[in-house]
Amino acid sequence: MNNMNITAAQYVTDMDGNNTAIQATIDGIEMSVPLDPANRHYAEILKQVAAGTLTIQEAT
Amino acid sequence: MSKQTELVGLARTTNLDEVNAAYSAGALSNRNLIINGAMQVAQRGTSVSSTFSNYLVDRFTTSTTMTTYTYSQSTDAPSGFSNSSKVEVTTAEVAAASDFMSFVYNLEGQDLQRLAKGTASAESVTVSFWVKSNVTGTYILEFDDNDNSRNINKSYTVDVSGDWEYKTITFEGDTSGVFDNDNQLSGLLRWFWDAGTNFTTGTLATSWEATNNVNRATGITGTFGDTIGNYFQITGVQLEVGDTATPFEHRSYGQELALCQRYYERHNATATGVRMAAGNANGANSLTTIFPFLTPKRATPTLSYNNIVARQGGSNTTISSANVIGKSDAGLTADLLTATTIVTGGGYHIRASSSSSYIELDSEL
Numbered sequence: 486m487n488n489m490n491i492t493a494a495q496y497v498t499d500m501d502g503n504n505t506a507i508q509a510t511i512d513g514i515e516m517s518v519p520l521d522p523a524n525r526h527y528a529e530i531l532k533q534v535a536a537g538t539l540t541i542q543e544a545t
Numbered sequence: 546m547s548k549q550t551e552l553v554g555l556a557r558t559t560n561l562d563e564v565n566a567a568y569s570a571g572a573l574s575n576r577n578l579i580i581n582g583a584m585q586v587a588q589r590g591t592s593v594s595s596t597f598s599n600y601l602v603d604r605f606t607t608s609t610t611m612t613t614y615t616y617s618q619s620t621d622a623p624s625g626f627s628n629s630s631k632v633e634v635t636t637a638e639v640a641a642a643s644d645f646m647s648f649v650y651n652l653e654g655q656d657l658q659r660l661a662k663g664t665a666s667a668e669s670v671t672v673s674f675w676v677k678s679n680v681t682g683t684y685i686l687e688f689d690d691n692d693n694s695r696n697i698n699k700s701y702t703v704d705v706s707g708d709w710e711y712k713t714i715t716f717e718g719d720t721s722g723v724f725d726n727d728n729q730l731s732g733l734l735r736w737f738w739d740a741g742t743n744f745t746t747g748t749l750a751t752s753w754e755a756t757n758n759v760n761r762a763t764g765i766t767g768t769f770g771d772t773i774g775n776y777f778q779i780t781g782v783q784l785e786v787g788d789t790a791t792p793f794e795h796r797s798y799g800q801e802l803a804l805c806q807r808y809y810e811r812h813n814a815t816a817t818g819v820r821m822a823a824g825n826a827n828g829a830n831s832l833t834t835i836f837p838f839l840t841p842k843r844a845t846p847t848l849s850y851n852n853i854v855a856r857q858g859g860s861n862t863t864i865s866s867a868n869v870i871g872k873s874d875a876g877l878t879a880d881l882l883t884a885t886t887i888v889t890g891g892g893y894h895i896r897a898s899s900s901s902s903y904i905e906l907d908s909e910l
Contacts, residue, residue, distance in 0.1 A: 488597050488598045488610050498868075499870070500828065505870055506867075506869040506870075512595070512599070516847045516849040517847065517849070517866070517867040517868055517879060519845040519847065519871070519872075521844050523728060523729050524844050524846070525730075525907075526847045526907070
């Protein structure tokens, strides 16, 4: 029963090209979200992806 | 033995008996499982306007699907308290079937083990709080078990418009569903202030049951969201083991702040030029940076910031984005990406470029 306003999400990578975090805009604020299932922002991103309401863009 | 010594000895015996009795009934200190129940700590600021769920006063979040509201830390509070959380409607909206508006406190599983939930020895818990609203009527408080999708819900009434009222609610122990013993979300206290028919058309779950939405807010009569200016204030929140509400367990501001910082901390610069972190260039556009924690974090935090630059040799470099790498108990490591090329291998410090600069580390539940 959460309601987080996530308007953008994109993976960022380390120098080896591994995804290490997600750059996201949540409630209008840019954030770096760790790939930690215990992190509430990451959990919500995964939830919205599963619901089909959000897509995480690949790193550029 | 002198008369005086005998009397002192008797008095001491009596006091120890009382202490033992109190100890048998529950802990003498750290009774309150709620952090910041007196709403003193508000690191994020003192007011926010939103249509989404938001933390403002530390550890307490709105949880809503409807209306626009202002959530503030108020200095209006009952005697013995200095603050309350206040939520006020700024755009009127009648709850649709799937809508709800609520106020939530989230608990880690490892902090709920004393409840012995899911065992034959399951303990009752009692919630006490002060509430003030201009909307009288019946409202619902829920104790939710997130690990096992179970909940118990009790009603209370706001009897008088615009006056502080003290409420106590006891939730019986649950012999089903053990709380996970970890650092993740297990229990929630949810104050329903408004709810659509998806939550109100069953029978209120006054005993623990598998979550069935229609039983979660049945009987609620307050329609909080439908009028601009409707408000709810709450403070003095205590959750304790047992079926009796004891007086609110006050802690110092410093104690509450340190407890809150396990979940969130904000470093405000207060002046331009303040040094906020330090790093080293690990590439032409990347600074490996350590953001020290004031308190070890529950989980790897989300990093956000405002108006910071990297500085070396008297020159500022704009930070374009951040990439969280990981945490230790001492701090968060992140690569800060710069808009322009920097000297690889060079040391930098992260500096406030305005008096409103800040760094946020968010590990909330």
